[in-house]
Amino acid sequence: MEKSVQYGAWQAVNNCLRLKQNEKMVMITDLETQLIADAIYHEAASVSSIKHPVFIMEKFGKRPEDGSDPIKFPEEIAKDLADADVSFYCAKGKKGELQTFRKPMLAVIEANKKLRHGHMPGMNEELMLTGMCADYAEIQKVSKKVYDVVHNARQIRVTTPAGTDLTAYFSPERKWQICDGLILPGHWSNLPDGEVFSCVSVANEGKVIVDGTLGDFFCGKYGDMAQYPLSLEIKNGRVRPSGCGNKELLKEFEAYIAQDKNANRLAEFAIGTNVGLDHLVGNLLQDEKFPGVHIAFGDGYGNKTGCRWKSEAHVDCVMRNCDVFVDGKKIMESSKFLI
Numbered sequence: 001m002e003k004s005v006q007y008g009a010w011q012a013v014n015n016c017l018r019l020k021q022n023e024k025m026v027m028i029t030d031l032e033t034q035l036i037a038d039a040i041y042h043e044a045a046s047v048s049s050i051k052h053p054v055f056i057m058e059k060f061g062k063r064p065e066d067g068s069d070p071i072k073f074p075e076e077i078a079k080d081l082a083d084a085d086v087s088f089y090c091a092k093g094k095k096g097e098l099q100t101f102r103k104p105m106l107a108v109i110e111a112n113k114k115l116r117h118g119h120m121p122g123m124n125e126e127l128m129l130t131g132m133c134a135d136y137a138e139i140q141k142v143s144k145k146v147y148d149v150v151h152n153a154r155q156i157r158v159t160t161p162a163g164t165d166l167t168a169y170f171s172p173e174r175k176w177q178i179c180d181g182l183i184l185p186g187h188w189s190n191l192p193d194g195e196v197f198s199c200v201s202v203a204n205e206g207k208v209i210v211d212g213t214l215g216d217f218f219c220g221k222y223g224d225m226a227q228y229p230l231s232l233e234i235k236n237g238r239v240r241p242s243g244c245g246n247k248e249l250l251k252e253f254e255a256y257i258a259q260d261k262n263a264n265r266l267a268e269f270a271i272g273t274n275v276g277l278d279h280l281v282g283n284l285l286q287d288e289k290f291p292g293v294h295i296a297f298g299d300g301y302g303n304k305t306g307c308r309w310k311s312e313a314h315v316d317c318v319m320r321n322c323d324v325f326v327d328g329k330k331i332m333e334s335s336k337f338l339i
Contacts, residue, residue: 005125008132009039012088012191015136016181017116019044023085025052028077028105030063030091036123037090044086053080057101063094070096073104081108086116093121095217099312109188110303117188122220122285131192131286134276136181139194143180143273145339146196149326151176156269157325158293162229164319166206166295168269174198175306180273194274194289199300199307200237204266208232208239208295212280212318213287214249215296216256222249223282226320237266239297256315257297263313267300269293271324275337284316292322292335 013019025044029037034056044052055077062068081087087109089102102121109117150156157167181193211229213219222228228245230253239257244250257264274289281287288294298314300307324332331339 003129003133005036005039005128006043008128009036009043011132011136012040012118013043013047016183016191016193017086017118019047019086021048022050023048024050024083026077026080026084026087027052027054028057028087028089028091029054030057032092033090033123036125036128037088039128040088040090057091064096065094070094070100073101073108077105078108081105081115082112084112084115088118088120090120090123093217093220098216098314103312106188110186113186116183116185118183118191119188120191120285122283124283126281127192127283127286130281131194131274131277131289134192134194134274136193139274139276140180140182142275142337143178143194143196146271146273146331147176147178149329149331149339150196150198150271153326155327158319159323160209160211160319160321162209162211162320163207163231164209164322166204166208166234168200168204168266168295169202170198171201173306174201175304177304190285190288192274192286192289195270195272197268197270197305199267199302199305200269202237204234204237206234208234208317208319210317210319212292212294212320213282213284213316214253214318215284215288215316216314218249218252218315219282219284219287222246224280230317232317234266239264239266253315256313260312262309262311263298265297265309265311266295267298267307267311267314268296268305268316270295271332280318280320284318287318288316290318290335291332291337292319293324294318
């Protein structure tokens with residue numbers, strides 16, 4: 001298999017979203033990512049020759065780094081998504097746009113029960129050549145094996161050489177989701193894909209050292225966290241930062257998890273299953289799919305997991321070299337599967 005941006009685009013359209021003839025695709029992108037969006041559009045146009053709407057975010061306002069407020073999700077895009085069959089969001093994640101743009105967009109997407117959506121915040125050429133060129137048939141096999149082990153789990157413990165030691169608890173009402181590159185009608189998933197995730201219950205305890213990647217706008221700003229790991233203490237399911245070599249990052253993280261009453265709440269717990277990846281790249285979109293564990297604070301994706309709380313926040317935290325124990329059974333050692 002020759003790895004190329006165009007092959008990654010072909011996989012997105014044909015293996016993941018499975019666009020069909022005469023189906024409508026909506027593309028939402030920005031100027032920084034437009035070349036990748038163009039590659040995806042080219043593949044879509046070769047399958048379905050109808051006119052596919054393309055929206056470039058900068059046409060709706062300046063981005064936050066220009067000193068402006070985050071762009072609000074436009075009604076014009078919502079109207080086209082309402083009757084689309086397939087859609088892509090392929091753009092850089094900017095500070096504040098999770099709340100003002102991406103969350104309202106995903107609400108519209110979830111309301112269209114026939115829509116299959118590929119979510120690609122922070123997509124770049126490196127990810128197209130690696131995660132999007134992975135063997136998705138193999139990812140689907142691994143994801144199914146992981147799901148079979150974890151979907152009835154009551155507790156999962158993760159430890160790392162850096163000092164992470166977290167025990168997460170799960171209740172029967174929580175649902176586990178497989179994200180393996182096959183996106184079905186009425187669903188959306190991040191691309192590149194490859195994870196199995198749920199939402200924790202209460203009383204989770206432990207210490208987490210974020211030495212991989214930090215989510216939302218943090219990864220675009222700070223990249224690989226190995227040079228300044230973020231230390232977190234978790235008690236009764238709530239997080240308290242306890243140190244970081246980058247004081248600006250620590251200050252921004254503390255503000256992030258204080259934006260509402262559930263922003264500091266441990267929510268998502270996920271195991272990456274993209275076995276086509278061999279290293280972290282400092283980009284959350286892909287690094288959360290790397291074999292290992294990531295957790296997230298804030299919103300617990302209630303529509304997918306059965307989580308009963310909501311939050312404007314959702315910040316993922318990727319750890320390196322994970323050992324994972326499911327109800328006492330070791331299923332991963334140093335981020336390599338034992339199952």
